[in-house]
Amino acid sequence: MIAVSILNGLAIGLLLFIVAVGLSLVFGMMDVLNLAHGALFLAGAYAAWFVAGENPTMAGFLAALGVAGLAGIVAGGGLSLLTEPLARRSHLDQALLTLGVALAVAELMALAFTKDVRAVNPPRGLDRAIDLFDSQYPVYRLAPIGIGLLLAAATHYVVERTPVGALIRATVDDRDMVAASGIDVRVVRVAVFAAGSALAMVAGVLGSPIYSARPGLDITILILALVVVVVGGLGSVRGVLLGALLIGQVESLGRALLSDLASFLLFGTLAVVLALRPHGLFRVAGGR
C-alpha cells in the first residue's frame, strides 16, 4: 500500500508541476500573481471533453492537447495584455483583476458546458490497469510522470543552458536592469505568460481523466498550484519541482498514513514550511 501511494504521489506531484511552473515563472518575473491559472486548467479539461469526447482515442486526445496548447498561448497573451496597464500598481490590484477574470471565465464555461460533471476516460490504449505491488494501478496515471519528468528536464535545459533561459533568469533577478540593457521586457512578459498559460491548459487536458471537468475545479487546482509555488519558492523551476513532489506525496502518502488528519495535511504542510522557511524552500538568490 505504501509503495502504491508513493507512486501515486509522484504522478499527482508531477501533474501539479506542469500546472505550477507557469504560475511560478510569471510571478517570479512579473510579480503578477495570476489567479486565473486555475481557470486555464479547467478550460483545458473542458477542451479535452469537447475535442476528444468521453471515450477518446489516442489521436483525439493528442488533438485536444494541441488545441489546448494553442488556446493557452492565446489566452496567456490576452491575460498579459489585460494586466499590462496595471504594471505599476500594487500586486493586490493585479491579483484581484485576474481573480475577476477567473470568476467571469469560470461562469462562462459553466454556461457553455452546463454545471454537470464532464468526465473523460483515459485514451484508448492507456485505459487499462496493471498489477503493481499486489494491487492494481491505472496505467494512465503513469503518463503525467513521464511527461512531467520530460518537461522538468526540458525546462531545466532551456532555463539553465540557453540564451533565452539566461534572459528569463535575468528578468527574474532584475527586471529593470534587463530593460535598461535595451531588451523589450514586454515581449518577454507576453512570451512567459503565453508559455505558462499553455502549460496550464495542457495540464488540464492531461488531468481530465483523473479529475473530470466540473465547476469548482478551477479554485481547487489554483489553491494546490499556489501552495506548490509558495512552498517551493517563487521564480525557481527547481523550487516548483521540489514543491510539487512534496505536495504530491503529502496528498497521497500523507493521506494514506495519517487518514484522520487528512483534511489538515495540505495547509498544515504549507504552514509548517513557511513558519520554518518564510521564503519557501528555495529562495531565489537576489529575488524578493
Add this chain to the structure above:
Amino acid sequence: MKYLTFAGSLAALAAAPFFLAPYATTTLTRILVFALLAVSLDLLVGITGLPSLGHAAYFGVGAYAAGWLATHGTSQALPQLGFAVAVGAVVAVAAGWVAVRSHGVFFLMLTLAIGEIIQQLAQSWTPVTGGSNGLYGIPATRIGDFVLTHIALLHWYATAVFAVGFTIVWCISASPLGATLRGIRDNEPRMRSLGYDPRRYKMMAFVIAGAVAGLAGGLLAAQQRLVTPADLGFTTSALALIAVVIGGAGRLWGACLGAALVVIVRDYLGPDLGGHGPLVLGLVFIAVVYALPRGFAGLRRRVAS
C-alpha cells in the same frame, strides 16, 4: 468636517428602518457586519501593509464564540460581544506569532493556510461547533429585557456596535500608532533603523485587527443566528479583501463602501440573478480595478480636484 460626515452617516443609518423596506434594512444590517470586518482588515492591509487572505478566521471564531455562549450560557449582548472579541484576539495572537515573520505573498499564503486550518477545525469539531451544519438556532440576543428579533431593533444594535468598532480603528489610524504602522508599510528598513521593532508593531496590528474582526463576528451571530464553516473560509476572506481593495486600501470609509458593494451584489441582487451572481461579481471587480485605481476612496480626491 470629518466628524460631521461620520455623525451624519450614523444618523442616516439609524433612520434607515423608517424609510427602507424590511429586506433592504436586513441587507443594510448585513452590510454593517461585513463592513466592520472589512475595516478591521483594512487596518492590516491598508495601514500596516500586510495583505491577509485568512482574516475571516477571526471573524468566524468570534461568531462561533458568541453563538456558543448564547446557546449554552447567556444571550445578553455585552458578554456575547466581549467573549467574541476575546476569542478573536487570542486566536489572532497565536496566528500572528507565526505569521508576522513573513512578507508579501508568503504572508498572504501563510494567513490563507492558517485560515483554512481553522475552518477545517470548525468543520470537524462537531461537538462544539456543530460540524458542517454549523451552530443553528442561536437564541436571539438580549439587551436587558429587550429581545432583538425585530428588524429595526437588530439594525440599531448593529449600527451601535459598528460605530464603536469603526471608531476604535479610526482612532488607531489617526494616532501615533497608526503613523508608525504606516511607516512600516511604506519603508520597513527605515523604521527599523529609527529604532522601531517592526515585528512588535505588526503583531499589535494583527491582534487588534483580529479583535475587531471578532467583534464583527459577535454581531454576525446576533444578526444571522447561524454560524457555519463557510463564514470562516477562503470565500469570506477573499470577499473582505476585495471589499478593501475596491474601497481603496488605507481609507477606512472606502472599505465600508467596498463592503456595501459586495453585499449588495451577492445578497440583495444575488438571489434574483438565477445563478449568475459570481459572473456579475467578477465583472464588477474587473471594472472597478480598471476604472478606480485607488478604489472608491480615489474618487473623492478626483472629484475634489
Add this chain to the structure above:
Amino acid sequence: MEATAFNRLLSRRTLLGAAGAAGLLAALPGCGSSVGEQAATTAGGSIKIGLVIPQAGVYAPLGTDMKRAWDLFLERHNNKLGNYTVTTVTADEGETPQTGVPAVQKLLQSDRVDVLVGIVNSAVALGVKDMVVEAKKLLIVSNAGANDITGKARTPYIWRTSFTNSQVSAVMGKVLAGTAPAGVFAIAPDYAAGAEAIAGFTGTFQAGGGKVLGPAKPAFGKTQDYQPFLSQIQTSGAQATFCFFAGAEAVAFVKQYQQFGLSGKIPLYGSGFLTEGGVLTAQGDAALGVQTTLHYTSELDNPANKEFRSAYEGKYQAVPTVYAVQTWDAALVLDRALRKATALDGDTLSKALESVGSVQDSPRGPWTFEGQNPKQTFYLRKVEMKDGKPVNAVVRDMGVSGQPAT
C-alpha cells in the same frame, strides 16, 4: 495627458454619476418602512410561493431538476394549487448558507411569499428554522436530508417530502445484513450528511450481525484523488464497500473505484445519490453493477411514474430524477392541503398537511407523512445498460421505512 473623448466619457465623475443613478434605481424596491405592521400582498384566491433552489455552485443540477418538476406540475394543473392561482418566485440558494439564508430572507421579507418550497443544503434548512417559525410560514423541504430537520429540530412549520440521510442508508444496512462475514468497508465524506449516512447503515447492518470496517472519511469537497482510501479498502480485507457520495465526488469515487481494479473484486454499494441523475452519465461504464437503495428510480413500473416520466421527458428531453420527484410531490401535497385550507398562514397549512393522509398517486409509489417526513417504499437498484444508456434498474422492493430514531 490629453483627454480624448473616450477618456472624458469614462471619467471618474461620469462613472460616479452613472453608478449613483443605477444604485438609486436598484434601490427603489427598497423603499418602504421596516417599522410597523406589514400588509399582506396576496389577494384572496391567489398564493405566492417561494422556490428556493441552487442555481449557482455544485448543486445547481439538482436545482434544475427541482424547478422542472415544479413547473411541470403547475403546467398540468392550470397553474393552480388547491383553488389558488400560483405565483412562483424563484430564489437562488447558492452553495452555502451565506447565500442560502439571505435568499430565504428575501423571499420572506421582500417578496412576502406565503409558502416556501425547496432547499438542497441541510445547513440552510436548519439555519432558516427560526426565521420561518417567527414568520409563521410553511416550509416544505424538498431535498435537504439532515436527520434533525424532522428530528431534534422539528417544528410544525417545516415539513419534508424527501428523506433523511439515515433513512436511505439504513435500508442498505438491511440489504447487506447477514452477508459479507469478513466485513463491509464504510466510506463517506467528512461532513454531517456523510456521518448520518454511515450511522444509518451501521445501525441496521450491525443489528443483523454484520461487521463494519473503517469508516474512512475523506475531506468533504477537498478530495479529488481517492487512491489512498482505495488502497485502505483493499488492504482491509473487506468483502464489500458501502459508500455515500453525491455530485462530483460520486463521479470521482466510482470512476476511480473501477480504475484501481476494485469494482470486479469488492462489490460497491451505496445510498442512491451515488448514481442518480447527471452523475450516472458521467460515470458511464464504471457504474455498471453498482447497487444502491433509494425511494425512487426512473425505471419504476407504476402508472403514476409512467405518466410523470413521459410528461417530463416530453417537455425537457431528460430523464426525471429523485430530486424532481420530491419537488413534484411537494406541489402535490400542497395542492391537497390547499383544497382544505381556509387561510395561508403556517398554522392553518400545517394542520391541513396533517390531514393529507396517504399519498397514493406519487411517481415514487404510495407514501405517507410520519413525523413530517415521508414514510415510503425503498428500492434496491442496480445500474444496468438499457438502450445503450446506464439506468438504475429495480432489483427488489425493500418495503416501507420511515426515518430511524436518532
